Amino acid sequence: MICPKCNRVTRYRDMPTLECPECGYLYVLNPKEEAVSDRRVRKIADKLSEGEHYFTSEQLIAACLLKRERSTSAYKALSVLVLAAAIAIVPWLVTQGVLDPAGGWVGGIILLGCGIFAWFKKPKLDSLACSVRRYLGAKGHPYHLNSKVVERILDVLDRKDLKEWHADKALIVDDADFAVYLYLNNFHRDQNCYILSEDKRPSGVFKSFQQRVSAGEDIPTFIIHDAGLSEGQMLSRMRKDGEWQFLSEIRDLGIHAKDLPNTKHGTWIHRNSGTVYAHNKSTTFIDKMIAQDCIFVIDSVPVKKLSPAIAWCMASGLTLMSSEMFAAMSTNQSVAGGDGGYGGGSYGGFDDFG
Numbered sequence: 229m230i231c232p233k234c235n236r237v238t239r240y241r242d243m244p245t246l247e248c249p250e251c252g253y254l255y256v257l258n259p260k261e262e263a264v265s266d267r268r269v270r271k272i273a274d275k276l277s278e279g280e281h282y283f284t285s286e287q288l289i290a291a292c293l294l295k296r297e298r299s300t301s302a303y304k305a306l307s308v309l310v311l312a313a314a315i316a317i318v319p320w321l322v323t324q325g326v327l328d329p330a331g332g333w334v335g336g337i338i339l340l341g342c343g344i345f346a347w348f349k350k351p352k353l354d355s356l357a358c359s360v361r362r363y364l365g366a367k368g369h370p371y372h373l374n375s376k377v378v379e380r381i382l383d384v385l386d387r388k389d390l391k392e393w394h395a396d397k398a399l400i401v402d403d404a405d406f407a408v409y410l411y412l413n414n415f416h417r418d419q420n421c422y423i424l425s426e427d428k429r430p431s432g433v434f435k436s437f438q439q440r441v442s443a444g445e446d447i448p449t450f451i452i453h454d455a456g457l458s459e460g461q462m463l464s465r466m467r468k469d470g471e472w473q474f475l476s477e478i479r480d481l482g483i484h485a486k487d488l489p490n491t492k493h494g495t496w497i498h499r500n501s502g503t504v505y506a507h508n509k510s511t512t513f514i515d516k517m518i519a520q521d522c523i524f525v526i527d528s529v530p531v532k533k534l535s536p537a538i539a540w541c542m543a544s545g546l547t548l549m550s551s552e553m554f555a556a557m558s559t560n561q562s563v564a565g566g567d568g569g570y571g572g573g574s575y576g577g578f579d580d581f582g
């Protein structure tokens with residue numbers, strides 16, 4: 229095991245208490261039992277933040293899953309090679325007299341066994357979300373949006389004087405964490421857009437928005453959300469909520485399960501257990517995920533791709549991940565340059581939300 233603090237390499241069995249003998253770093257994750265190690269989570273988190281971007285727990289989980297999946301595919305490729313060697317090369321060597329038959333058979337069977345084992349080896353994903361959350365809870369990260377940071381930032385936003393800010397549209401998201409996440413990534417400034425959570429936070433922004441709309445100003449309002457059983461109900465919940473009644477028109481740009489066959493990438497997290505699943509385009513898979521109460525998390529899409537996608541959907545009125553969105557984007561991509569930053573290659577590979 230490599231210490232994330234001092235880089236000292238220590239053998240697992242030499243560290244019964246999971247404490248680095250060099251610097252005293254206490255490991256949170258046991259590499260024998262968990263899908264990721266302290267060092268790996270830390271490295272992926274550093275890469276995700278690039279020293280300037282805040283990230284949510286879900287984003288880090290999704291990034292860890294992606295790494296895990298890539299290493300699993302490398303494993304699969306290796307197992308195919310080993311199987312090929314067992315099935316083709318070993319018998320050939322025997323017929324050529326390079327290997328004696330007894331040695332050849334033993335070697336072939338061992339290779340076959342290794343290949344089959346490698347092929348069927350499943351990554352331990354059931355603990356992935358829990359491992360990442362435990363690591364964040366114990367060690368934290370300067371750019372992780374934990375609940376304390378979220379509350380502190382909401383508080384700062386609540387105390388801001390918003391009189392001078394004339395946002396020309398509003399975006400309502402399903403939770404305050406995600407709203408704060410967008411504020412920290414300057415989405416409100418780039419898009420001149422109020423960002424609010426479904427539970428009306430930051431409250432100062434909510435008041436300001438409500439006053440302007442009630443005074444007759446026309447501020448186009450959009451909602452976005454994850455895909456899941458209760459997530460798809462966000463618009464109807466708001467329609468029943470007395471405090472949102474000042475809004476006459478709300479456009480739902482959120483992710484809907486029916487659109488998910490349009491993308492190859494993304495992450496599902498089980499609402500209660502935290503088990504993580506890599507997205508799959510098949511409708512049987514998607515239906516199963518929804519029925520099991522898993523959520524396709526919108527923030528599993530990295531901010532560099534997510535922010536422009538949301539901006540694009542607000543400008544065009546198309547739903548996130550809908551086939552219309554992908555079609556319109558690919559048409560736009562063929563127009564080199566474009567204007568307002570929406571055209572050209574800047575969106576390169578929208579389906580590649582990896």
Ligand SMILES: [Zn+2]
Binds near residue numbers: 236248251252
């Ligand atoms: Zn150390």
